[in-house]
Amino acid sequence: xxxxxxxxxxxxxxxxxxxxxxxxxxxxxxxxxxxxxxxxxxxxxxxxxxxxxxxxxxxxxxxxxxxxxxxxxxxxxxxxxxxxxxxxxxxxxxxxxxxxxxxxxxxxxxxxxxxxxxxxxxxxxxxxxxxxxxxxxxxxxxxxxxxxxxxxxxxxxxxxxxxxxxxxxxxxxxxxxxxxxxxxxxxxxxxxxxxxxxxxxxxxxxxxxxxxxxxxxxxxxxxxxxxxxxxxxxxxxxxxxxxxxxxxxxxxxxxxxxxxxxxxxxxxxxxxxxxxxxxxxxxxxxxxxxxxxxxxxxxxxxxxxxxxxxxxxxxxxxxxxxxxxxxxxxxxxxxxxxxxxxxxxxxxxxxxxxxxxxxxxxxxxxxxxxxxxxxxxxxxxxxxxxxxxxxxxxxxxxxxxxxxxxxxxxxxxxxxxxxxxxxxxxxxxxxxxxxxxxxxxxxxxxxxxxxxxxxxxxxxxxxxxxxxxxxxxxxxxxxxxxxxxxxxxxxxxxxxxxxxxxxxxxxxxxxxxxxxxxxxxxxxxxxxxxxxxxxxxxxxxxxxxxxxxxxxxxxxxxxxxxxxxxxxxx
RNA sequence: GCGCCCGUAGCUCAGUUGGAUAGAGCGUUGGCCUCCGAAGCCAAAGGCCACAGGUUCGAAUCCUGUCGGGCGCGCCA
Numbered sequence: 001x002x003x004x005x006x007x008x009x010x011x012x013x014x015x016x017x018x019x020x021x022x023x024x025x026x027x028x029x030x031x032x033x034x035x036x037x038x039x040x041x042x043x044x045x046x047x048x049x050x051x052x053x054x055x056x057x058x059x060x061x062x063x064x065x066x067x068x069x070x071x072x073x074x075x076x077x078x079x080x081x082x083x084x085x086x087x088x089x090x091x092x093x094x095x096x097x098x099x100x101x102x103x104x105x106x107x108x109x110x111x112x113x114x115x116x117x118x119x120x121x122x123x124x125x126x127x128x129x130x131x132x133x134x135x136x137x138x139x140x141x142x143x144x145x146x147x148x149x150x151x152x153x154x155x156x157x158x159x160x161x162x163x164x165x166x167x168x169x170x171x172x173x174x175x176x177x178x179x180x181x182x183x184x185x186x187x188x189x190x191x192x193x194x195x196x197x198x199x200x201x202x203x204x205x206x207x208x209x210x211x212x213x214x215x216x217x218x219x220x221x222x223x224x225x226x227x228x229x230x231x232x233x234x235x236x237x238x239x240x241x242x243x244x245x246x247x248x249x250x251x252x253x254x255x256x257x258x259x260x261x262x263x264x265x266x267x268x269x270x271x272x273x274x275x276x277x278x279x280x281x282x283x284x285x286x287x288x289x290x291x292x293x294x295x296x297x298x299x300x301x302x303x304x305x306x307x308x309x310x311x312x313x314x315x316x317x318x319x320x321x322x323x324x325x326x327x328x329x330x331x332x333x334x335x336x337x338x339x340x341x342x343x344x345x346x347x348x349x350x351x352x353x354x355x356x357x358x359x360x361x362x363x364x365x366x367x368x369x370x371x372x373x374x375x376x377x378x379x380x381x382x383x384x385x386x387x388x389x390x391x392x393x394x395x396x397x398x399x400x401x402x403x404x405x406x407x408x409x410x411x412x413x414x415x416x417x418x419x420x421x422x423x424x425x426x427x428x429x430x431x432x433x434x435x436x437x438x439x440x441x442x443x444x445x446x447x448x449x450x451x452x453x454x455x456x457x458x459x460x461x462x463x464x465x466x467x468x469x470x471x472x473x474x475x476x477x478x479x480x481x482x483x484x485x486x487x488x489x490x491x492x493x494x495x496x497x498x499x500x501x502x503x504x505x506x507x508x509x510x511x512x513x514x515x516x517x518x519x520x521x522x523x524x525x526x527x528x529x530x531x532x533x534x535x536x537x538x539x540x541x542x543x544x545x546x547x548x549x550x551x552x553x554x555x556x557x558x559x560x561x562x563x564x565x566x567x568x569x570x
Numbered sequence: 571g572c573g574c575c576c577g578u579a580g581c582u583c584a585g586u587u588g589g590a591u592a593g594a595g596c597g598u599u600g601g602c603c604u605c606c607g608a609a610g611c612c613a614a615a616g617g618c619c620a621c622a623g624g625u626u627c628g629a630a631u632c633c634u635g636u637c638g639g640g641c642g643c644g645c646c647a
Binding site for chain 2: 011025035037039040042043046050052053056058059065088089090091092122126128130153164167168169243259282283284285286294296297298299300302303305307308311334335336338339341363365366372386399403404430431434435438440442448449450451453454456457460461464465468469503506507509510511512515516518522525526528529530532533534535536544569570
């Protein structure tokens with residue numbers, strides 16, 4: 001029997017635990033193999049969890065759902081995990097966990113690693129090195145959160161930053177760099193540099209020709225051209241590094257999987273597709289037509305040049321073969337959905353991805369301005385991510401000093417960074433990733449509701465409590481006894497951390513975690529409003545302190561998995 | 571034209587294999603600081619879940635159609 005009610009010192013997935021127990025009870029009640037359908041209770045008065053499986057199971061077993069639900073409750077008998085098991089409505093089984101059970105499982109907050117660790121490639125961020133990172137790259141946060149979550153659950157995560165450092169536009173940039181090298185300071189603004197090169201490319205035929213020859217030279221490995229290209233890439237990468245550092249993104253140089261890396265492999269990709277009989281030449285271009293796809297995937301241009309798709313195919317193969325990935329997760333803009341469907345289909349057909357290697361595109365939506373159009377500055381330029389982050393910190397700084405004028409300047413700076421960056425990242429990751437959202441400073445830095453600040457504030461209050469009491473939370477080793485319903489609810493909330501992480505991981509939806517943390521912080525503040533901690537009598541005081549410590553730890557860890565920091569005071 | 575995604579409170583959004591009276595936050599209205607941080611808590615008001623059919627014990631969720639929106643659709647990435 002799963003779990004068996006035995007006391008386990010680590011985090012548990014409550015949902016899985018209940019699933020096992022109720023499934024067994026269905027069998028004991030005469031319906032084997034029934035799906036128990038465990039979910040969090042839809043209303044507080046229904047308890048903590050509910051099992052909705054009786055209705056469906058009753059049909060196949062040709063019995064009455066309510067009777068079956070009663071049979072399940074009877075089969076469970078006197079269980080240690082529940083205080084009450086109640087049959088309600090047409091056949092719901094409402095489960096209220098017992099204080100003793102909740103208490104016993106709150107001994108610590110270690111995340112339970114998976115029993116089936118996988119090798120998971122997570123592909124995210126992928127800026128175009130020809131330009132500066134813009135507001136859209138804020139969504140790097142999503143992939144980064146998922147990489148952290150999967151890693152925390154014990155998977156072997158291989159981060160891959162598929163930066164765009166190859167192709168036509170680099171011929172243009174390198175040619176321009178050759179000309180203006182004396183004025184290289186212009187490179188301080190990649191955006192300006194790109195615009196200058198572009199203007200020349202569009203208006204000057206000689207330059208355009210030279211740019212095209214430069215691409216060919218680059219791909220051929222011409223040393224002089226390569227040196228210029230390298231110089232440009234280094235400058236651009238330095239810019240990315242600084243943005244990642246400000247944003248606290250866990251991508252480093254070791255995670256780079258640049259397009260240029262596959263340059264030499266592209267002819268092999270074409271040759272292998274051809275020998276697999278997948279290539280059709282159409283209008284001079286090499287295409288792969290598949291029955292399941294309405295449009296072909298072009299893998300080589302009429303002029304012999306390779307495409308994004310070709311590089312991606314090479315990359316899939318590398319990840320499958322070299323990294324032996326069980327799963328490859330792409331956190332990429334939803335506008336590329338069709339591209340990925342084609343890519344995956346062709347990669348499968350060509351045998352570039354092993355049978356056991358799952359390919360998954362997890363799309364995200366766009367960041368819009370208040371006019372519901374792509375977010376731009378007033379002058380119509382793209383918003384640079386670095387500028388946006390500066391502004392977030394500046395606004396947070398003003399807010400922090402206003403609320404708390406006695407903070408010294410250095411601490412206020414530090415808090416402003418954590419709060420400002422946290423607010424922006426939390427906004428990005430707290431919505432369903434597939435939907436577009438409107439970037440709105442007011443909503444974001446209002447710092448109310450489901451925001452990072454609400455969680456950071458709850459955390460700071462907890463830390464303040466321990467400071468004030470002169471207590472080290474690490475000294476509280478005993479599981480907290482639960483003495484009232486508010487405490488029990490907070491306890492259950494704490495126990496749900498594990499199942500939340502597993503759900504976020506299995507669906508690649510980090511907003512499950514923000515929703516959970518917001519609920520946890522709410523349960524905590526309600527507890528904190530009604531239950532005195534430091535002023536409570538001796539045994540209760542320690543138990544409540546332990547609940548505070550566990551909440552603080554879970555908030556810190558949870559925010560940490562989103563790449564968001566906490567502060568001791570704010 | 572075809573394909574994908576979407577349409578939920580005035581606004582921004584949740585709604586986890588179909589489950590009970592559809593939930594938060596903002597905003598609005600009204601309460602709560604001689605007590606651990608009021609960046610907080612409590613309460614009220616606010617919904618034909620775009621529309622119309624269908625599937626079934628049960629639909630915001632699944633299917634079909636209509637309307638409205640976003641995005642994509644062979645030599646960019």
